[in-house]
Amino acid sequence: MFILKLLAILTFCYWAAMLVDTLRARKLMPTLPSHSKADSSASLLPSSPNRLTKMREAAEANQLPLVSVIIAAKEEEASITETVKNLLHQTYPRLEIIAVNDRSQDGTGRKLEELRKWSEGKQQVPVPLTVIHVTTLPDGWLGKNHALYQGFLQARGQYLLFTDADVLFQPHAIADAVHYMKAAEADHLTLTPQIVVNSFWLSAFVQYFFFTFSLYIRPWRANIDSQHKHGMGVGAFNLITRQGYERIGTHKAFAFRPDDDLQLGMRVKQAGLRQRLASGRTHLAVEWYTSLKEAVHGLEKNIFSGFQYRVSLAAGAVLGQLLLFFFPFIAIFVAGGWASWVFGISILTMLAVYVLLIQALIGKVGKELLVFPATVCLLSYIVARSVWLTLRQGGIHWRGTFYVLEQLKKMKR
Known part of the structure; x- marks a missing residue:
């Protein structure tokens, strides 16, 4: 129980920090204005x-x-x-x-x-x-x-x-x-x-992918002129x-x-x-x-590159998702006492961050929010499978060409 209580506190602290950062980020993520009619x-x-x-x-x-x-x-x-x-x-x-x-x-x-x-x-x-x-x-x-x-x-x-x-x-x-x-x-x-999607499950997955991508990359830092380490393209x-x-x-x-x-x-x-x-x-x-199937096949080919082909980084990302994004939905039923309430507040905070980021990046959030836990598991699976496929093949197949892993690692920086 001590571990659950500690995890409840850490989870809440993480999502509280993300909410503060996201509220700040909203001011740094403008929409391209339309000047053509006036200029x-x-x-x-x-x-x-x-x-x-x-x-x-x-x-x-x-x-x-x-x-x-x-x-x-x-x-x-x-x-x-x-x-x-x-x-x-x-x-x-x-x-x-x-x-x-x-x-x-x-x-x-x-x-x-x-x-x-x-x-x-x-x-x-x-x-x-x-x-x-x-x-x-x-x-x-x-x-x-x-x-x-x-x-x-x-x-x-x-x-x-x-x-x-x-x-x-x-x-x-x-x-x-x-x-x-x-x-x-x-x-x-x-x-x-604007991301065009033609199915509910694809929309849910795309939204979740960009949500986690934004938490990992924090693209809004591109608009902070005083920092020269983090950029976006x-x-x-x-x-x-x-x-x-x-x-x-x-x-x-x-x-x-x-x-x-x-x-x-x-x-x-x-x-x-x-x-x-x-x-x-x-x-x-x-x-x-x-389609969702095409998205899964496409991402499993190259998502490992986002972790610089480092198994430790990819494993940490999967573990972090499962603990901070997925486990709270289970913990509210098993933790008991005040820890369950803390996990519940963490879920509400997490979903608030999700809504704020998706509205800024893609647009409105709809029923896709209801299947949030399922999309967590799906992306975790894709990352794990991408690592396995890349290591098994010794490289990646990308747009009809095979690239050797050792060469990719040499050029990762």
């Missing part, structure tokens, strides 16, 4: 018939930085057309798109070439689209990192936007992002997208100045990391550059996984 220099508003007005708007647009959007696509024929067309219809006036077909075996390359020819024939689509076809992967590179770096080598922009091949952009997304980044005098802006939207990207060593500096987006953000901070993280759920959306 004609950052968007293409309906043209005035006055020739002088048109000339003035063109001159203002030319003062904006050229943004090079770089997309890595491997086996993305189902989504690449819609993503690229969204980008071709952005309201931002100075834009180029570089789509890199990374050794795809499906119709991705063909669709990209069709899009390039289609855009060249449309007068109302003035955005240039460059298509690069990568056929081989050099040693020491993960495919996506190599593809993004190849896109950078062709880019002309002062700003570089690294994004994924399945992200849907609102027409004013890039215009608003550039406006926000310039106003904040930031070197790097990363946005969290989101694969759906990493907008960085060319100078900043070159300063962190480009993708060559983390060429063999599966978590390339997070590594980019971390290195921005460590280089002493100014970073901003904001919610972009009103500006971009992504269907992370189409």
Whole structure:
């Protein structure tokens, strides 16, 4: 009973601290504002018939930085057309798109070439689209990192936007992002997208995953200019100045990391550059996984990398989840006396933290909260299985390529 009472106190102290930190974090997690309607220099508003007005708007647009959007696509024929067309219809006036077909075996390359020819024939689509076809992967590179770096080598922009091949952009997304980044005098802006889900259990798991991810990473620290250790990057939207990207060593500096987006953000901070993280759920959306089964299979392939391929860290994470997130739901029935009440208060505090974080990152919380204990067990299982699979295989299978564990460990920092 002494151990249960001690665990009750420790659990409450942990969740009380997390609640205080989360309330503070809410002030550090803004939503990307929409300036496009009010700022004609950052968007293409309906043209005035006055020739002088048109000339003035063109001159203002030319003062904006050229943004090079770089997309890595491997086996993305189902989504690449819609993503690229969204980008071709952005309201931002100075834009180029570089789509890199990374050794795809499906119709991705063909669709990209069709899009390039289609855009060249449309007068109302003035955005240039460059298509690069990568056929081989050099040693020491993960495919996506190599593809993004190849896109950078062709880019002309002062700003570089690294994004994924399945992200849907609102027409004013890039215009608003550039406006926000310039106003904040930031070197790097990363946005969290709206996560599109099509089932209850997938939604519950996605919410829980981002909840635990936020407690582990604490992404809001990216917006604290006085600290230069913890940064954040989101694969759906990493907008960085060319100078900043070159300063962190480009993708060559983390060429063999599966978590390339997070590594980019971390290195921005460590280089002493100014970073901003904001919610972009009103500006971009992504269907992370189409089903719970796909999410489980996808994460078990690479979630071990988030623990730097260290079994001790992964084991600690699983144990911590089970003790602090899951066990309180059992302890309220078995602890007895005041310890049961403390565990009950801890559960309420934990769920309050959950609601606050999910509202800030993804949006509203619904019935998914009712299956919270089940999602704890599911993620614990995924982490444990990811460790087992990686050790058994001696590496990871990622996007059609096998990467040896010893090489991954060497490149983990």
